[in-house]
Amino acid sequence: MINRECGVYQTTYEDDMALYPLPLARYSTLGAVAILLLLPLALDSHAMSLANLMLLASIGAIGLNILVGYTGQVSLGHGAFMMVGSYTAALVTVRLGLPFWVGLPAGGAVAALVGAFFGIPSLRIKGLYLAIATLAGQFIIEWTINHSTWISGGVQSTIYVPTPTFLGWEINSEYRRYFMVLPVAIVAYVAALNLVRSRVGRAFIAVRDRDVAAEIIGVDIFRYKLLAFAVSSFYAGVAGALWTYYLKIANYEHFTLATSVSYLAMIIIGGLGSVLGSVFGAVFITLLPIVLVYVVEGGAALFGFKYAAIADFLANLRLIIFGGLIILFLAIEPEGLFRMWGNVKRYFRLWPYSY
């Protein structure tokens, strides 16, 4: 079972186009899915909530990676697009009384529209100018949602959402929420894997690598840039909508510029232009503050400090380590965790008889 390829043995187009052409990859993917499905048996409620947060972050990060990693358009407005999805979902549920599985695509669709609109500047400007334009988008969307009572209404722009139900099944515990988030995350992951190896995905990559050349070989840049913004924002919107149903609350404070920055950090640390890397990055950035708390708490207990005394210190340390990691990864391993994972795999490929 642990055999590797030593040539190209596909005899049909179906084999050639398979997502995982090797038996080993197929089995390990199945194994990963099985582990994900059986995870609730092993974890307590707190660990489940972490798993949920990682899955939520993965969806958003995959979306941003399609835009930044595959199409090469920098976006600092991902948080705002998630905000659009989040509030759309909340409004769809509260005003229209529709269930969450309608709210999710609705949030995605509205976010995709808004995202495509804020992607229009990308047709004239690129690189850093685009980063600045999307930064403006972040602020404009945030302000608009915050200041229009029709959207956010109520006190402090907060909308409460009732507990979502699926076919009469109340999703009211971390375990049940896991089974609300997991299918969406798996669909998002598989869809992204298939998108980036399709015609559209190759067009995205062409635009990223050399836009002039892409235009010459017939890639309609106008269409594909907007499409990248729309797809990426659709992911962001779905992630934001899920976030709303997960927390049962829609609040703009979850989707500020800091959110956009941390999603960018996820895909940079995980690996630009890699779907699996986005997941690595999402897991890493979600776990970072928690691991940090354990480490610093342990250290503080060793020296007899109380938690309250180090809470401030911890918040600041988190910022410093977060920023420092971004800088370190960019300087030392620009291709991120995905590349490191690849290095490990390459090492074990011929193990123990490596050259």
Added chain:
Amino acid sequence: MAFFFDLFVNGLMIGSMYALVALGFVLIYKATSVVNFAQGDLVMFGGYIAAALVVLYKLPLAIALPVLLGSMIALGFIVERGVLRPMVGQNVISVVMVTIGLSQVFQGSAAMLWGAQTKSIPLPIPLEPYVIWEIYISPVNLVAALVSGVFLVAFAWFFRKSRMGIAMRATANDQQAAMAVGINVRFIFALSWAIAGLAAALGGVLWGNLIGVDTQLALVGLKVFPAVILGGLDSVPGALVGGLIIGAVESVAAGYVDPYVGGGTKDFLPYVLMILALMVRPYGFFGREIIERV
């Protein structure tokens, strides 16, 4: 009408403080083509150092100011050498992200070193406003405008006339040609970060005096983007004009529009202006036109 001029004049003075911060930004972009998302955090760091020197260590202003300027110049050098130099030749996303990472490090370390609660920088400036032709002018704003003005003029002279300034312009124009005539381009890079540190130190004192010193001070840096885009990312006069426009527009708009929409126009309108500017004239009023059609 007096209301309008009141808003307008005070807005222009705020704008001159934006221009001060924008200058550091433009300088770094022009000389090293790095978009510095950490400029606001440099300003915040300058404000923190000033507040720490004056309030925590009780130094008189005459000693604190040189110490502040010296340490911010040193900080600029260190940042350039330690963080930005390895990034030379990397793509735009990486460089932008490095400066964003830098901004997080600045915020965390400032709060860790000197505490997150808001500090004030006491400056010996009277509080009662001057009234000229029914326009109320706050002395703090006036001093800020004067300091910004003096710095901008001094900098304009430096850029135009001094040997170093001319070397900086040469580097900005063409790095290879500058190297070929014997200019030490690496030193120029470090120098532009040092000057940006200097501008950030002054900006930190002025802004810190106006709105208090805490990590929120860094948001000033985000306000600078509309100013530099309007003026042109690589233009020193553009930074001044852009800063003044943004200051005046946000002040007047806040005065007239805020009562109807419930506040926050200040944080909204500059970005709308910026998007419009990006759509119509991405290189700004004074920036170098780089025409690229795809």
